[in-house]
Amino acid sequence: MSDAIVLKYDVPGDDFTRAGEASSDIKQKLRKMGIPPEAIRKVAISMYEGEINMVIHAHGGQITVEITPEDVDMLLEDHGPGIADIEQAMQAGFSTAPEDVRGLGFGAGMGLPNMKKYSDEFSIESEVGVGTTVHMKVRF
Amino acid sequence: MSNGKFENSVRLDRDACKGCTNCIKRCPTGAIRVRDGKAVITKEYCIDCGQCIRVCPHHAKIATYDPVEHMKNYEYTVALPAPSLYGQFNNLDDTNIVLTALRKMGFDAVHEVGAAAEIISHISRDYVDAHPEQWPLISTACPSVVKLIRVRFPNLIPQLLPLEAPVELAATMARRKAMEDTGLPSEKIGIFFISPCPAKVSSCKYPLTVDHCDVDEILAMKDVYPLLLPYMPESAEQPEELAEAGRIGIGWGNSGGEAGGLLTDDYLAADGIENVIKVLEDLEDQKFTNLKFIELNACMGGCVGGVLAVENPYVARVKLKRLNKYLPVAKNHEVPEDLGFWNREIEYEPVFKLGSTLKESIAMMRKVDELTERFPGMDCGSCGAPSCRALAEDIVRGIAKESDCIYILKEYIQHISDEMSFLDVRKNRKENKNDDQGTGGQGDL
Incomplete structure (x- = not known):
């Protein structure tokens, strides 16, 4: 039997009140698994940013988290509009979030940069009209 | 664990406990289980928030504190009233009246905790300004919040404001002054905190952040209040000049008071343990920006909402505010x-860790997930755990069994009864057959 545990989360789209549920749940579980606090923090922040992105831009999506004794692996998949220029999207402060969302304090253009900053491995693939997949890993 | 690291201030009255689900459902850290019909508190999880004391309809959860009679044990006694004490009285326009009544009640000296709170406010202002790398700093005056962060929010420990709670400072200053004034040795002087809060009992007797706490006895505000009332009219006629605290110090009794003393707008104040947890979760995810300070109080309304206070916290808040206009800043x-x-x-x-190694904990968590799936998800509490998931964890930790779930038990009984009725049918058939053979009558089906 493998040493991993796999957890799956459905992130509902356009519902800000529920954004953060998945990262909150994973935090609780990682704490109970005795994962080092610093790694929990990195996972929580990067996953929360990912969740918010799914809510704002992609009408929701799925997150699959695999936890092993060495690392936490996060796969975030959505079937949203996709990102035309990933390089531009990765720049701190760049945002396409609509005004009403910015009014809520979101959309400061730090989502993707923070996900990259707080994960030890980060990759993103996106196709306009098809969706976006982000892969992150946090090592202990 | 015998060094007082996990001491708490809540006791159970076993005779009064009915084994209902009220406390297990409301404990914010999931520290309570009902076993053999009685509530059991896991010390390591308990943060002394007092929620179970508040919600128990049978008054089976009891706060521990010291009896007023302990005043007799000392040659010289000093009362340290918490700011929230003033919120218990109607139409109070001078704090000296309450302080004089405390003297008439038998205390040799009285020093307001609010005065020490003003000193802590002063030190905090300098500390917060000097440490932007720790922003937002988290207040540490509420012992339940400190205990909560210690077990659940390790990432936030570096942001804790490393200052004594006002009562700790007040106690040390009061002892020094009493020794100077009387020449008595320390042990003959009794420092009494008049507290709205049972969490202060464990935080004073088993301090986590200082080597020694100078509070000797903790009296419940609800015990002292009725003893003060008879002295109030005469104290009002000729109050002694004893007050040492102004608006800032007394404001500490309400949520937002400590932050108010920092003289900055860049703060957030949350009260009520569930709200506190929500704020800490969000803080851990870095959802807040541009804050210098976060004030957190486990009780609704702040210390006025403590379980040892008498007055409704919202009314007490109004009373403290009204008192403000008579006070200097x-x-x-x-x-x-x-x-x-x-x-x-x-x-x-x-303390919440499942296994002793990462590998073991992951395997245990997988088992918890599997078990949780099997349970009905109603979180009914009949098993004695607050939720189906908590029961699953208890089973994996080896302290509960699947048949503690009444739905699983029901299925099991159903299964047995099906088997029995099946056996019954077979037995009947056999008997019928024997009868048939005996009588030579018609064959069965």
Whole structure:
């Protein structure tokens, strides 16, 4: 039997009140698994940013988290509009979030940069009209 | 664990406990289970928030504190009233009246905790300004919040404001002054905190952040209040000049009061343990920006909402506010140079960890997930755990069994009864057959 545990989360789209549920749940579980606090923090922040992105831009999506004794692996998949220029999207402060969302304090253009900053491995693939997949890993 | 690291201030009255689900459902850290019909508190999880005391309809959860009779045990007694005490009285326009009544009740000296709070406010202002790398700093005056962060939010430990709670500072200053004034040795002087809060009992008797706490006895505000009432009219006629605290110090009794004393707008104040947890979760995810300070109080309304207070916290809040107009903003205090700071570090206590190694814990978590799926998800509490998931964890930890779930038990009984009726049918058939053979009558089906 493998040493991993796999957890799956459905992130509902356009519902800000529920954004953060998945990262909150994973935090609780990682704490109970005795994962080092610093790694929990990195996972929580990067996953929360990912969740918010799914809510704002992609009408929701799925997150699959695999936890092993060495690392936490996060796969975030959505079937949203996709990102035309990933390089531009990765720049701190760049945002396409609509005004009403910015009014809520979101959309400061730090989502993707923070996900990259707080994960030890980060990759993103996106196709306009098809969706976006982000892969992150946090090592202990 | 015998060094007082996990002591708490809640006791159970076993005779009064009915084994209902009220406390297990409301405990914010999931520290309570009902076993063999009685509530059991896991010390390591308990943060002394007092929620179970508040919600128990049978008054089976009891706060521990000291009896007023202990005043007799000392040659010289000093009362340290918490700011929230003033919120218990109607139409109070002078804090000296309450302080005089305390003297008439038998205390040799009285020093307001609010005065020490003003000193802590002063030290906090300097500390917050000097440490932007720790922003937002988290207040540490509420012992339940400190205990909560210690077991559940390890990432936030570096942001804790490393200062004594006002009562700790007040106690040390009061002892020094009493020894100077009387020449008595320390042990003959009794420092009494008049407290709205049972969490202060464990935080004073088993301090986590200082080597020693100078509070000797903790009296419940609800015990002292009725003893003060008879002295109030005469105290009002000729109040002694005893007040040492102004608006800032007394404001500490309400949520937002401590933050108000920092004289900045860049703060957030949350009260009520569930709200506190929500704020800490969000803080851990870095959802807040541009804040310098976060004030957190486990009780609704702040210390006025403590379980040992008498008055409704919202009414007490109004009363404290009304009192404000008679008070100076703050009084002048000599700030003692050697006091006010922690001399011990808070360390993360991973009490919720499932296994002893990562590998084991992951395997256990997988088992918890599997078991949780099997349960009905109603979180009914009949098993004695607050939720189906909590029962699954208890089973994996080896302290509960699947048949503690009444739905699983029902299925099991159903299964047995099906088997029995099946056996019954077979038995009947056999008997019928025998009868048939015996009588030579018609064959069965």
